Amino acid sequence: MKKCLGYFLSSLAQGYRTASGSARDQNSACICNHRSALNPLTIVRGSVLLLLIAALCGRTVVAQDTDRIDPQLTNTPLPTYVIRNAHIVTVSGAEIDNGTIVISGGKIAAVGADVSAPAGAKEIDGKGLTVYPGMIDLGTNMGLVEIPTGVPGSVDNQELGDMNPNVAAVWSVNPHSTHIAVTRVGGVTNALSLPSGGIISGQGALLNLFGSSPREMALVPEAVLMVEFPRIGGGGFGFGGGGNISPEAITQRDRRIEELRKIFRDAEAYGRAQDAYRKDPKSVQRPVTDLKLAALVPYARGERPVIFRAEREREIRAAIRFAEELKLKPIIIGASEGWKVATFLKEKNVPVILDGTLNLPLREDDAYDSLYENASKLQAAGVRFCISTGDSGAHVRDLPFNAGMAAAFGLPKAEALKSVTLYPAQILGVADRLGSIEPGKIANIVITDGDLLEARTNVRYLFIGGRQLPLVSRHTMLNDEFKDRK
Numbered sequence: 001m002k003k004c005l006g007y008f009l010s011s012l013a014q015g016y017r018t019a020s021g022s023a024r025d026q027n028s029a030c031i032c033n034h035r036s037a038l039n040p041l042t043i044v045r046g047s048v049l050l051l052l053i054a055a056l057c058g059r060t061v062v063a064q065d066t067d068r069i070d071p072q073l074t075n076t077p078l079p080t081y082v083i084r085n086a087h088i089v090t091v092s093g094a095e096i097d098n099g100t101i102v103i104s105g106g107k108i109a110a111v112g113a114d115v116s117a118p119a120g121a122k123e124i125d126g127k128g129l130t131v132y133p134g135m136i137d138l139g140t141n142m143g144l145v146e147i148p149t150g151v152p153g154s155v156d157n158q159e160l161g162d163m164n165p166n167v168a169a170v171w172s173v174n175p176h177s178t179h180i181a182v183t184r185v186g187g188v189t190n191a192l193s194l195p196s197g198g199i200i201s202g203q204g205a206l207l208n209l210f211g212s213s214p215r216e217m218a219l220v221p222e223a224v225l226m227v228e229f230p231r232i233g234g235g236g237f238g239f240g241g242g243g244n245i246s247p248e249a250i251t252q253r254d255r256r257i258e259e260l261r262k263i264f265r266d267a268e269a270y271g272r273a274q275d276a277y278r279k280d281p282k283s284v285q286r287p288v289t290d291l292k293l294a295a296l297v298p299y300a301r302g303e304r305p306v307i308f309r310a311e312r313e314r315e316i317r318a319a320i321r322f323a324e325e326l327k328l329k330p331i332i333i334g335a336s337e338g339w340k341v342a343t344f345l346k347e348k349n350v351p352v353i354l355d356g357t358l359n360l361p362l363r364e365d366d367a368y369d370s371l372y373e374n375a376s377k378l379q380a381a382g383v384r385f386c387i388s389t390g391d392s393g394a395h396v397r398d399l400p401f402n403a404g405m406a407a408a409f410g411l412p413k414a415e416a417l418k419s420v421t422l423y424p425a426q427i428l429g430v431a432d433r434l435g436s437i438e439p440g441k442i443a444n445i446v447i448t449d450g451d452l453l454e455a456r457t458n459v460r461y462l463f464i465g466g467r468q469l470p471l472v473s474r475h476t477m478l479n480d481e482f483k484d485r486k
Contacts, residue, residue: 078466080104082117086126086447091133091422092436101131103443106466111437124447129460132417132452133436134189134444136424137399139333139355139388142191142207143173143180143214148392157392158197162256163263166295167202169195170221173214179393181473184209186397187452189444189464190219190434192424194226194307199260201226203295204307206428208444210464219442223428224331225299229308229319230256257322264326267296305329305428307353311336311362320348331427333388336362339374342381351427352383355390357402369409375419376410386424387416404453416453442466 081103088099088111100115101108117123146154156172173193183191189209195202203222211217232249270293277284298304308319311334323330332338333353338345345352354375361370378385387403389396399420407416425435433442443466450457462469 078104078106079468080109080118080121081124081463081466081468082121083124083126083131083445083447083461084117087130088437089130089132089417089452090437091418092438099131101437101445103445103463103466106443108437108439108441108443108445110439124461126447129447129449130452131437132187132446132448133421133434133441134446134464135187135399135420135452136190136192136386136434137188137388137396137420138192138353138386138424138428139390140191140193140396141196141392142183142193142209142396143175143177143217143393144169144193144195145392146174146177146179157195158201159195162198162259163200163292164195164198164202165200165225165263165267165293165299166291167195168205168222168295169193169202170205170214170218173205173207173217175211175213175217177393178474179396180209182475183393183396184462184464184469185459185471185473185476186400187446187448187459187462188396188399189446189462191396192223192428194224196226196228199228199230199256200263200296201228206430208442208464210467210469219433220428220430222295222304224304225296225306227260227306227308229310229315229322230260231310231312231315257318261322261326263292263296264300264328267293267300268326270294271297271301299328300326302327302329305331307331307333309334311356313337313340316341317344320344320350323350324348334390336371336374338383338385339370339377342378342383345378345383346381349384352378352385353388353424353427354378354385354406355388357387357406358398372405372409375406375416376412379411379415384423384427385419386427387419388424400453401455404455407453413453 083101083103085098086101088096088101090096090111096111096113099111099113100117102110102115102117102121104118141157144155144157148155157169159167170193190207191209192204192206194204202225204224204226205214205218206220206223207217208219209217215221230253232245232253270287270290273287274297277286299306306323306328308323308330310316310319310332316332316335316338319332320330331351331353332345333355335352335354336356336359338352338354356371357375359371361368375385375387387399387406389399389402391398403416403420406419407413411419422431422435425431425433434444437445443463445463446452446459447461448457448459459471462471
């Protein structure tokens with residue numbers, strides 16, 4: 001059958017080349033003169049035959065194309081599942097041995113040691129397995145970057161200009177990115193996809209790592225505003241620091257901070273003008289529409305969080321004071337020297353996204369384990385924090401290993417698990433929907449054969465939005481293809 005099909009395709013291709021060859025061989029300036037050489041009947045017959053082949057081979061095509069969402073997964077009603085006899089790590093409460101979870105309508109319907117399942121539910125025997133909430137990474141460019149070097153057309157994570165608050169990353173997310181399936185089969189079910197570049201990079205989207213369109217994936221389409229807080233220079237062993245600071249560098253940094261301050265104040269004034277017009281449209285002149293200021297209004301009012309990237313101690317302090325001055329709702333991302341200002345972070349109640357746990361130390365004379373211990377020192381000081389990979393997509397799957405490294409260097413094991421489940425949900429204000437196994441929350445669940453943060457552990461079942469997903473990705477496909485190669 002395969003030989004016959006191959007011969008048929010080869011013959012068809014040869015026939016098409018024969019029909020169109022005379023046109024292809026001519027100079028490009030004369031192509032129009034040779035279009036009559038193409039036999040329309042041959043082209044129509046070829047198209048019909050190709051469609052027939054696609055229909056006959058449809059099952060094979062779907063099975064091999066791991067980067068496309070199977071329509072059967074998104075267009076069918078959500079079934080009801082019951083998971084029995086499993087060890088359940090709820091994260092927010094006590095662990096349950098030989099517990100049962102009921103998933104219905106995309107949410108967790110019931111959890112406990114003695115739970116009755118509705119009739120007709122699909123059963124999963126969890127004996128010897130452990131159930132966890134799906135992990136969440138708040139520092140990624142998931143879906144925005146496919147191949148960061150060498151293929152510019154696959155990178156869409158930033159826009160021109162320094163101030164882009166109206167840029168929403170959700171519209172650029174590629175739901176068919178290879179990184180999405182690779183990441184979710186490792187137990188990461190949600191990611192905050194952030195734009196980058198400039199001073200105000202744009203708005204990040206909190207995603208479910210499953211869906212056929214950006215809007216279907218987005219739990220919170222405009223979740224945060226990403227700001228690259230202006231800093232001085234670069235250099236140093238890790239991210240920079242040290243060396244002489246010129247007056248010109250300080251002046252440039254201060255000028256950029258003043259530009260940032262001005263646009264936030266303009267947005268706050270723009271919001272007041274819009275409110276006044278809505279209250280009295282007859283007496284108040286309608287403000288001129290400004291898309292940048294309009295997008296910035298909820299952040300300038302402190303209604304939504306603003307993520308400031310800041311690594312060094314002085315940058316962290318400056319970003320927090322800036323947010324305090326303008327009454328913003330700040331989150332610090334990076335914070336490589338967060339352990340140096342742990343008391344200050346606690347005092348100001350500012351949460352931190354640690355995205356450099358596996359990075360090199362910031363300065364040459366820092367201890368080798370300064371970033372490994374960063375999380376444990378923040379936790380000991382009572383700072384709200386979570387752990388992220390800080391990756392564009394390819395290595396977001398390594399999120400559990402980042403948390404595991406922090407656990408190996410002083411962070412309590414339970415806290416390490418919370419740092420990639422419940423804590424990121426709390427920091428982003430979605431803990432009522434994600435981050436733990438509780439009735440009423442979205443059924444983003446991972447079932448494993450061991451500790452979630454252990455490298456040797458395998459994910460056995462995966463649920464996102466209450467839908468069981470196949471554990472298939474580009475990695476598993478390549479493994480199956482070449483594992484027996486000799």
